[in-house]
Amino acid sequence: MLRSLTISRDTRVNLLLGPGHFLSRFHHLCLLPLFIAWQQAFDVSFAELGLVMAVMSATAVLLQTPLGFFVDRYGARPFLVGGTLLMTLSMAAVGFATTYWQVVVLALLSGVGNSVFHPPDYAILSGSIDATRLGRSFAFHTFIGNVGFGVAPPATAALMLLLGWRGALIFIGFLGLPEAAAIVWQSRILIDQARRSQSRAPKDQRGAGLLLSRSLLMFFAFFMVSSMAGAGIQSGLITTLHQVHGVTLQPPRRRWPGTWWGRSVACWSAVGWPTAPIATCRLSWLSRSAPPRSCFSSA
């Protein structure tokens, strides 16, 4: 009986990393409901408040690639724990801010912490999860992140009603402490990606040469272009539907998170089961039938 209740190592790894990704996404969009309170508290315009989110996004753009280099060199776990703590404590500290510029600086620090999640998470998932189940694991990781996006605005709004904006931020910030503690406590089950001596790797498979190869530039472009619609939907869908098609605005939150919930459900139900085995079969086939270099042959 007890044996049947045992959680597999793969599941434990997914459950350990998933909440961190959830919090990472949650921290991005939890700021939106706070704008109204901040406008009154700090006497600033919405454009100035938009700068807070822009600072967080810009930090992620600038730091994710350099952090990836550090993760490959020094291992993923220290960055994951440090990033979670920095992100979460910075967000909690915003709850004590007395000026607008303190909020901007703390948002920058939170953005630094937030930018560590993708490189270490994927490095650990790739090293810890069985290759035949890796697609499902990636699907769960994406799913739980999108849940964070979806629930952040309404959950933050509800917390603001209960605790006020300062109490809500302190509560949200401290949610990351158990996650960081759990990663440290269970770190023995987190296996980092297989290392390879940098000096032995061919020049086109390390450093900037790797990132500027044709295949990775194509991936970069695909990530960017395929996400543009999502960024546009986030910023303008409600306005567009209202002005062009006359869609009523009450209650507005029913509409735009619809696509995020769609993505979340799809990642787990549509992708996690029917297509993940196909994707992982392809991965297994690649790793079995060809040396690593040929996976990168288009470079």
Next chain:
Amino acid sequence: MALTIGAAALLLLVGIVSFAEAATIGVLFVAGLMTGASRTPRDVMVKAAAPPGQIGKVFGFVSSGMSLDGAIMPVPYCMIIDAG
């Protein structure tokens, strides 16, 4: 790729055709499903393209592309809305 194109087609459809409110939400939901369904195959392909020991920098680089559009898209999109 097909899922991404399908999602884009559905979003265009919402822009071109005047649906009822419930249908608009439904079409957007299906577009979201298709977009989400394209994510895992994409990530698995990136993993397959990463040489051993290079996964951190590879995912860091391609993920920064995703963050970049979040930083640059809202302003031009809102300019399009302002232009009518």
